[in-house]
Amino acid sequence: MAQRVKWTPYLLLLPSALYLAVFFAVPMVQAFGLAFQDADNNWSLDSWRAMFSDASFNEALLTTLLLIVVIIPVQFVMAMGMALVINAKLKFSGLWLYIYAIPLGISELAAGIIWYAIFTQQGWLNSFLQDFGLIDRPFIFLSYENQGWLILAIVMAEAWRATSIIMVILVAGLQGIPRDYLEAADVFGASFWQKVTRVILPMLRPSLQVALILRTILAFQAFAVVIALTGQAVTVLSAEAYRWYQDYRDPHVAAAYAAFILVLSITSTILFLWLLPTREEQMG
Amino acid sequence: MSTVTQPPDSDAGFRSMRQARGRWHILGRAGLYVLATLLALWVLFPIYLITITAFSPRDVVREYPKRVIPDEFSIESMDFFVNSTGVLPSLWNSVLVALITLVLSTVIGAPAGYALARFVFRGRDPYRLIILSTRAFPIVILSIPLAVTFLSWGIYDSIWAVALMHTALAMPFTVLITSSIFVSVPHDLEEAALTLGCTPLQAFLRVVMPLALPGLAAASIFTFVLSWNEVFAAVILTLQERTLPAQVLATLTSSPPHFRFAAAWFMLAPSLIFIFLIRRYLLGLWGRVSR
Numbered sequence: 001m002a003q004r005v006k007w008t009p010y011l012l013l014l015p016s017a018l019y020l021a022v023f024f025a026v027p028m029v030q031a032f033g034l035a036f037q038d039a040d041n042n043w044s045l046d047s048w049r050a051m052f053s054d055a056s057f058n059e060a061l062l063t064t065l066l067l068i069v070v071i072i073p074v075q076f077v078m079a080m081g082m083a084l085v086i087n088a089k090l091k092f093s094g095l096w097l098y099i100y101a102i103p104l105g106i107s108e109l110a111a112g113i114i115w116y117a118i119f120t121q122q123g124w125l126n127s128f129l130q131d132f133g134l135i136d137r138p139f140i141f142l143s144y145e146n147q148g149w150l151i152l153a154i155v156m157a158e159a160w161r162a163t164s165i166i167m168v169i170l171v172a173g174l175q176g177i178p179r180d181y182l183e184a185a186d187v188f189g190a191s192f193w194q195k196v197t198r199v200i201l202p203m204l205r206p207s208l209q210v211a212l213i214l215r216t217i218l219a220f221q222a223f224a225v226v227i228a229l230t231g232q233a234v235t236v237l238s239a240e241a242y243r244w245y246q247d248y249r250d251p252h253v254a255a256a257y258a259a260f261i262l263v264l265s266i267t268s269t270i271l272f273l274w275l276l277p278t279r280e281e282q283m284g
Numbered sequence: 285m286s287t288v289t290q291p292p293d294s295d296a297g298f299r300s301m302r303q304a305r306g307r308w309h310i311l312g313r314a315g316l317y318v319l320a321t322l323l324a325l326w327v328l329f330p331i332y333l334i335t336i337t338a339f340s341p342r343d344v345v346r347e348y349p350k351r352v353i354p355d356e357f358s359i360e361s362m363d364f365f366v367n368s369t370g371v372l373p374s375l376w377n378s379v380l381v382a383l384i385t386l387v388l389s390t391v392i393g394a395p396a397g398y399a400l401a402r403f404v405f406r407g408r409d410p411y412r413l414i415i416l417s418t419r420a421f422p423i424v425i426l427s428i429p430l431a432v433t434f435l436s437w438g439i440y441d442s443i444w445a446v447a448l449m450h451t452a453l454a455m456p457f458t459v460l461i462t463s464s465i466f467v468s469v470p471h472d473l474e475e476a477a478l479t480l481g482c483t484p485l486q487a488f489l490r491v492v493m494p495l496a497l498p499g500l501a502a503a504s505i506f507t508f509v510l511s512w513n514e515v516f517a518a519v520i521l522t523l524q525e526r527t528l529p530a531q532v533l534a535t536l537t538s539s540p541p542h543f544r545f546a547a548a549w550f551m552l553a554p555s556l557i558f559i560f561l562i563r564r565y566l567l568g569l570w571g572r573v574s575r
Contacts, residue, residue: 012399023452030429105555107513113548
């Protein structure tokens, strides 16, 4: 009996450990393997050279980083607003939570097409602007010449789609803050704003850190939103990986892109862990 | 006037301060409702727009400027989308892939979740940490090396290729979420069942499972949605055996607007229902996992 209990947990873990080894750890090593090999399986740096010297590489990298820098602050402000609304226990609190969580189930591709319907030449935005007499003929937002508008459209679509996940993490974090703390702040006459900056935000730090890491990883993989909204007019790193794999039939350069995205993701995670230490880490 | 025991002006000051507080409180409350409504509109309005677009006749879809209140309901676009080449088979593939993913990730991941929740053993915390840290990796990107592997295994361009990838994607979530579900099932009940003569398996099936089932169902629905929505891996790992998002993405540039809008609505609709079904579990599932 004792013997069985000793081994039981390991037996239960084994299938998942094997699965992750085969479909997560091995492909990760393989991504680097492929990226450092040429078409004849000789070790070489050709794929990396091809990637770095590719005309689209700089643009893809800059756009990916720009999107992260713009989208994430917008999303955190909105998610914080949503989380405070949920936490304030208004009437119909279940309904608010459901509505804010809806985009959690909406795919990147669907979100991209929805915002395409809004921004396209004969779309909703132009219709509204015309109704209000602000323009007299449709403005072409989504054209190669209007990079600013293209980026803005992607930002809107991403902010719309992926704020929910941050909201859910923040609400869970807020519910973990003991009510006594906020009541104590009330007793000492803290204003709403003081409560947010002095009590809520510091207590939320671990949740903020998790949300920030998760959201950044997802942003490095942004793909279908960009394609659905802009076609080829804007490119990001994962779209380049797709293009090299699908259009140029070169898995080696595609793998170099994949490996590059991996390195960027891990770097950003380490950066966030280092820049935003949670209390336990500070003490430890 | 009635206050004799206290200096009158300090009392009045206190009262007016309290009144001001109360006013601020009511104002703050009203402000919160305004904020709540604005944020809800931000989420719902685009869904409303795509819905009326998807259910307008083809010539109304092309119309400009568009009218916010539709005057004609039509399933013409939807009919055109569903009957376009490749859409129905890809829909079937999507459902199959999502079901295989759900079964595989639950069968493989839930035992690990149970082990993490119920046993204390050497390596438990490191394993938990490894599972947590997989989320710091863009797993979807791994479909490029996996495509090469699947080619050599002979399962490239099949629903199995996509389902295996999606299972890898869902696995960390399944392990963490099932673990938090099993933690919430009181251990005492399981021990009582053991004391009363159940075998560990019986105790698990008769006591733990019924209590864990609603949470597990919610987690499965979430896995289904994850797979139903995923497009990068699906489009990399298939050529003919597309899933629905992969099919839509691959034909996007060559398809007319009313096809795209109908497709977006079609992909979005199940999610509205699924999120509704699991709304009570969202905070429990994600919240506890991310702490």
